[in-house]
Amino acid sequence: MGDHEPRTARAKTLAHDTSPAHATPGKSTEYQPGTSEPTWDGKPYKGSVFGAKAPPAVEKRVRGLITTLDMHSKIALARLGEAGSDVRPSELEMMRRQLVETRGALLTELVHLPTGGRLMTKAFAASDRATTAVSRVDAALRGHSARTATLNHAATREDTALVFDTAGNRQPEGYCDSAPQRVAPCELDPATRARYRRFIVERVSQAQTAWSDAIGAIHLEEKFKPDKLAFEKALAGVMFGVLFDVLALVAKGAVNAQGVAEKAVDKAGSVGQDLAKSGAMSARDLDARARGAVQVPETREEFLQTYKAVPVKWRNSVVRNVEHLFDIDLAALVARWPDEDQTMPAVFEQRIRDVLQRYEQQVLAVNLAPISDTRPVQVITQGSIRVALARPEKQPNQKLRGEWRNSPTRTGKWTFVRWVDNDMRDMAVARAIGMDRTAAMMMRTASDARFWDARSLHLLAQPASEQPVQP
Helix, strand or coil, rough: CCCCCHHHHHHHHHHCCHHHHHHCCCCCCCCCCCCCCCCEEEECCCCCCCCCCCCEEEEHHHHHHHHHHHHHHHHHHHHHHHHHHHHHHHHHHHHHHHHHHHHHHHHHHHCCCCCCCHHHHHHHHHHHHHHHHHHHHHHHHHHHHHHHHHHHHHHHHCHHHHHHHHHHHCCCCCCCHCCCCCCCCCCCCCHHHHHHHHHHHHHHHHHHHHHHHHHHHHHHHHHHCCCCCCCCHHHHHHHHHHHHHHHHHHHHHHHHHHHHHHHHHHHHHHHHHCCCCCCCCCHHHHHHHEEEEEEECCHHHHHHHHHCCCHHHHHHHHHHHHHEEEEEHHHHHHHHHCCHHHCCHHHHHHHHHHHHHHHHHHHCCCCCCCCCCCCEEEEECEEEEEEEEEEEEEECCCCCCCCHEEEEEEEEEEEEEECCCCHHHHHHHHHHHHCCCCCCCEEEECCCCCCHHHHHHHHHHCCCCHCCCCC
């Protein structure tokens, strides 16, 4: 062919020409048996996935998405298993959205992983578990739709008795809704009572959401890794208490209001006879019922899986029972509820961080090893017994010889380190016993000069608020 040879024909000729004129000198253009993958001009084909490895950042994102997706799946299945058809459609929609969005984000990242890798297998397994959870959620949503359709159908057929009966069973009257009005213990008018109940429901929901946001900002999954911060059930209870105490402290201040209500019920005669059956409760009963509705996780794994669901159960209990409050207790909660700026995520985050810091300083600091001996001691002060951390006093010893001269040695006395707060006391004592079951906690007076060193005696003689701590 000449210069006017068709371009397609020339391309075919070059594509099938394996002569040395078209090969790279010194390199074979044919597939070599025994190599891991075919070669072209001695260079691996860049599009191959055999032997490929994803960047560390991609693997980290995929592992995080797998953990998050499994957490959403377990929460959804646990919620459906506990409450069944009582789960509200709005909550079901939220759970479904979280599952679908997280699953979609995970599948999007899979294109960056090598085919057939272990991480990809785990990702597909997590996706399958999420699909099962979504199916359960969809079934629950269809159940709600069916019940709503049944009620609507009954209403269109003027079967109002069935509608009212079903609604009444689903949402019974509160105590003060059926008791004599404008007299103790139900002094409020219906409109004011309904407004106060909405206020409590809104503020409790706000506090629960803010606490959950604060927990998310702290990244407890990282903090509670086995090689970082040890987990204890009591510590989980203290962290949940940061939220639960919002209601508990207000309810505690409403004790006098509770007494007024009970006296009024005693005087009311017939009202008092039906009190036990009506489910009426005080503010303290509301707090106790909400705390009893939740179960603090026993292990680190259970805590990381359920720490977002526990506050939701607490909130739901308050929402269900707030209408059974006496009016005086309801008004007391509204009057004493903290301002909104006291239940913001930043406030909860700081309180939780303070809990974790106190846990490290007062519990994890306990160590019975000879070099770093720090243990709890019961200190008898004026009118009370408190637990403090103390360590053996050490002074340079000039009697030692050689390279050990002036090395610090124990003097036989103890140095005050810091007080242990009441919510950390049991954990500190349990940690010491776990290290040495035969060790009994020492008890000394704050003025025992044979036990405490001079500096500690001076510190313990001061008011607790003025006492500094050892580093």
